Amino acid sequence: MMTDKVIETKDLVAGYGKMVILHGIDFYVTRQEIVTIVGPNGSGKSTLLKAILGIARVLKGKVYYEGKDITNERLDKISKMGVGYVPQTNNVFTNLTVKENLEMGAYTIKDKKEVERRMEEVLDIFPDLRGRLKQLAGSLSGGERQMLAMARALMAKPKVMLLDEPTAALSPKYVDLVLNKIKEIRDSGVTIILVEQNARKGLEIADRGYVLVTGKVAYTGPAREILEHPEIGKLYLGLK
Numbered sequence: 001m002m003t004d005k006v007i008e009t010k011d012l013v014a015g016y017g018k019m020v021i022l023h024g025i026d027f028y029v030t031r032q033e034i035v036t037i038v039g040p041n042g043s044g045k046s047t048l049l050k051a052i053l054g055i056a057r058v059l060k061g062k063v064y065y066e067g068k069d070i071t072n073e074r075l076d077k078i079s080k081m082g083v084g085y086v087p088q089t090n091n092v093f094t095n096l097t098v099k100e101n102l103e104m105g106a107y108t109i110k111d112k113k114e115v116e117r118r119m120e121e122v123l124d125i126f127p128d129l130r131g132r133l134k135q136l137a138g139s140l141s142g143g144e145r146q147m148l149a150m151a152r153a154l155m156a157k158p159k160v161m162l163l164d165e166p167t168a169a170l171s172p173k174y175v176d177l178v179l180n181k182i183k184e185i186r187d188s189g190v191t192i193i194l195v196e197q198n199a200r201k202g203l204e205i206a207d208r209g210y211v212l213v214t215g216k217v218a219y220t221g222p223a224r225e226i227l228e229h230p231e232i233g234k235l236y237l238g239l240k
């Protein structure tokens, strides 16, 4: 099936065990879009990513990747298909070096020379990591670690990247840096699904947005429309 939707969910009901968190989510992202998911704490933003990735359990509805049904498929299989994931926490191996972390990210690439080539491409996007290749990831600052986590996910040449609150707990300087990197990654051809607590900044770099409230899509549309909406921002996003 030909589709310009890279990821799509239809009437997605999902949660953990028997506990339902998402109540019928229709969601999509098209090629090279940045789509940002915002909403109050506990509204199910991370769970939506996890349901797409086969980590949370889909009880009803479908998840499609490039038109193929991947509902409840295993994470490793989904990764190999070209879906990258940067979890919110524990997203680097702290007891490995920066270089080893990057090599781990390329586990889908068999050829060693190809891994080296890919590492050069990724380090061109994250030049600050170049001087730190031998450093243990555990000794990086929070912002640097987040950069490494994104770089590691990029090593596998994903077509689409799912990022879960990459700016959480970062200083303002790093928030902007990380969001700019995400734009750069998109400009290099990768489709982006971003979960952000910082609704304004997350939507400012996005093409479209979804506002999740208690496991349902309360609003969706162009990111600018959400930012300028007279009520949505005030009601759900802490925007004025």
Ligand SMILES: Nc1ncnc2c1ncn2[C@@H]1O[C@H](COP(=O)(O)OP(=O)(O)OP(=O)(O)O)[C@@H](O)[C@H]1O
Pocket: 016, 019, 021, 039, 040, 041, 042, 043, 044, 045, 046, 047, 048, 197
């Ligand atoms: N592994 C899990 N097992 C059981 N319940 C979970 C699990 N992970 C999350 N939940 C519950 O699912 C609900 C939605 O959580 P989720 O992390 O998706 O929200 P969120 O919108 O990402 O919130 P936040 O912005 O606070 O991270 C919460 O009530 C949470 O307690």
